[in-house]
Amino acid sequence: MGHGAPSLLHRVLLRLYPRDFRRQVGEQILAFWTTQRLETRYGTPGIGALRYWFDVARDAMGNGLRLRRDPRRAQALGLELLDGGLSPAPLERLSFPGALDLFLQDVRFARRSLLRQPLFTSVAVITLAVGIGATTAVFSIVDTVLYRPLPYTQPDELVLLGRADGDQLDGLALPEVEGLAELQVFASTAPAVSYGTDIQWSEYAEVMNGASVGHQFTDVLGIEPILGRGFAPDEDLPGAAPVVMITERLWREHFAASPDAIGDVMSIENVSHTVVGVVRNDLDFPEAGVEFWTTFRDAALIRRLDLNPDQRGLTFFGSVARLRDGASVASAQAEVDALFERLQAEEPVNDMVPRGLVQSMHEATVGGSRTGLLLFLGAVALVFVIACANVAGLWLSRVSGRGAEMALRTALGAGRRRIVTQLLTESLLLAGAGCAAGIGLAMALQRGILAIVPTSIPRVDAAGLDGRVLLFAAALATLAALAFGVAPALRATGRDRSDVLRESSRSVAAASTNAQRMLVVGQIAIAVVLLAGAGLFANSYSRLLQVDPGARSAGVVLATFSPTLEGDNTDAIRGFYAGLLPRLDAVPGVAGTAMTYSPIMGTSNFRQSIQHETMPEDDNLWAGNVIVSPNYFEISGVSLLRGRGFTEEDTLATPHVVIVNEVLAEEMWPGEDALGKRFRWARGMSGSMDSFEREFFPRDYMTVVGVAGNVRRRGLDQEPIAEFYRPHAQMSWPSMTVVLATEGNNPNLAEDIRAAAADIDPMVPMSAVRSLEEGVQASVAEPRFRVLLVGGFALVACALSMLGIYAVMALTVNRQTHSIGIRMALGAEGSAVRRQVVVDGMRLAAVGVTLGLGGALWLSRTVAAMLYQVEPTDPPTFVGVALLTLLVAGAACYVPARRASRLDPVAALRTD
């Protein structure tokens, strides 16, 4: 006997036996258990271990607890039970489930006891449900986004590579992609570039997000296609037959979920691609929303531009890599740094010398959301603490009101531990009810939060209430039960209770009231912290909404068209738009149409390096290049400050003209008039230039004919950047967004626009018709989300703490009935009594507010980066929050105060 060492669990279970018994035969039992493990019936893999531990646990719980709880048995063995065992209780029938029986008996008693006070119980359960529900809902989202592993094999080995733009990943040039693939620190790498491109289905065409990826990408990510296969290496060579992998969604929608889809074709930019594989929808590689993958060498973007990517000027590639065993992000970064130094020596990049960046894929995906999400979790945790404090306050008064009951039970022989267990069972039962209601609330709340969550937070769709979240809720409930249950239980049993039977309960109650007052101060302090946070966010949000984006958004709708450029025939592109715009103009409800490549709040943006006449050859500036139609300024509301706009006379046949914005004018020619000045592209494309390239990247100088107002293109909180406008007639980019100013109310606007476009060519892909106003709203979705969430939490916290101060003042008045009666009998006015109660309550509130303001000031630094033009210590916000809290607290105190002032002195004096 005695094979193998007893485990920790063995020792924990052994502790269920009374100490004396353990001392006598504890070692023997451990040896017995370890030998028992060798029995053949426990040998079945998996289930055997379960069966074994079940038997051992049953042994320990049944026999151990029975010995503890049955004094006669214990006596027969000469055991001394320090806690006096169980009494009074019917002991004979306690067999194995004895412990369970006893527990159930406690639960039944607790249930009866709680149901006797339905008001207390329902208030407590609702409060707990709010605390647990809100915390669980936020936790489920935070957990999903931040802590779930990415849906790839061993995702912690995956890193994304790029050029460094601060700590953000930026695009790589192809020679860099190839250099990275050869680094020893990576087990494998795959380049990737995603873009929107047009897909021709049989009836219509649409723009869809796809990606060109290295054939290795399925191996690097460690994913298996659900149908078909990944790419073969020889499919990723120039001139190979085009192949494509698609998402399950695309497969279901366009290939009827048929196995025959493999080998079928899909037309991407009018090129037939053979479908070789289907992958699951949540692949999200290299970013969310990508629906199909072609091989890297097939990159439609490269084909469309007809450019030679093998130089360091074109930087829009990304790369994913799997770290070799034992390699870290830091060691990879060191090798990447060395590579970039080598490349810089071989083929120098003259403007900003690029640096490489290695970022764990998880960090790159969710890192940007971390601070915000943890902020929400912190805020909701404060609500949870307030809820617990509230219930603790209620619980204290309830337990102290049961002093006589406790004393009676003690007198009848119940041990202290027994009573504490009973009280804890009650608090656990209460917390359990709160937890159940809270989980229901969490489901609703989670749905509500997901409905307003900004799309910038990744992976949020996967949030649900799974086992992990439920476990979290249960843990919260246990924590809550201990938080509000233990102290009162110990306090209730802590003294010699015989005094309680004799005395009035007044003196005993005073102690618990003090504890409740402290709880109230804490609650108010926390509520002030949340209110201050909400106030700062609301303040910042309202300032953001007042920002003028520099362009009109009211009543403006957008639709993007993507005609395919055949060869270098830009005439066809100009012809298409020349036909389209008048047709759209004729649609009912449309007041005017213009077009641009880069609508505000959109992502389309050319950035080009340019140099003006007096700049040295190797110097340049970066600026955004916005292609527009002549009437763009008039329709979009972008102001033209000086000079002229574009006209129909600005064509390929006339000199290149350009309109610069104020930022660029100031950067290029500080203090001078920009009109009539000239600049050109810093570098033309290498090699022979065909007419397409000559049109898009001319070496000729462009003359500034106008200066336009600044536009906050990327969001209301983003400072305007240097930009210049070019007429579409001189730079006929195929894909353009039509800007339509609308008037009146045409309910079929979108269909009418679509019909007008189809009238020219149904096979030209058109995006959904979208409202620019909604786009502006979406650009402030994150700050709005913060205001709603933190504001909601702050209101709940405020309401709970006001409930707290109300309850404690009502209780105080109740307990002081006698003394108030004396004062009034001696001639005190009702108003004086009222004032006394309110002042008493406000003193608590004032302490809470002071503590809360201190805490809020201390914490405000953490949100500084999320505020727009509001200091984290914004005095008006803090003063406002303090006054508001005091006001509401005064109102909460007034109700019990009024009751006190209306007491009948005679009746009051008669009360105990």
Place this chain on the structure above:
Amino acid sequence: MSPRTVLPLPATSFHILLALMDGPAHGYGIKHVVEERTEGRIRLAAGTLYEAMQRLARQGMVEDAPAPDDFDGSGRVRFYSITELGATELRTELARLEQDVAFARARIPAER
């Protein structure tokens, strides 16, 4: 302690004493023998067994015994042997059971 105060023996004790009639054994050994002899009808858990052993020891029916020479397990494992009193008790119990059985047989004819 007179036999009157401990009889009738609980089934657990009866089987434990019976097992020890073969010679000294440790706790798990007793469990093993009892389980085999009763064809699994009585499967003793550690707590049940040691509670019974402690009671039997206090009643003077079993006592600690040295480990046999061929035992290769841990030196801490305790061996038990049955005492004179224990053996007497067992025999008395057996006689009582035989009487009861004979009495019962006489009243209830065996099924054919």
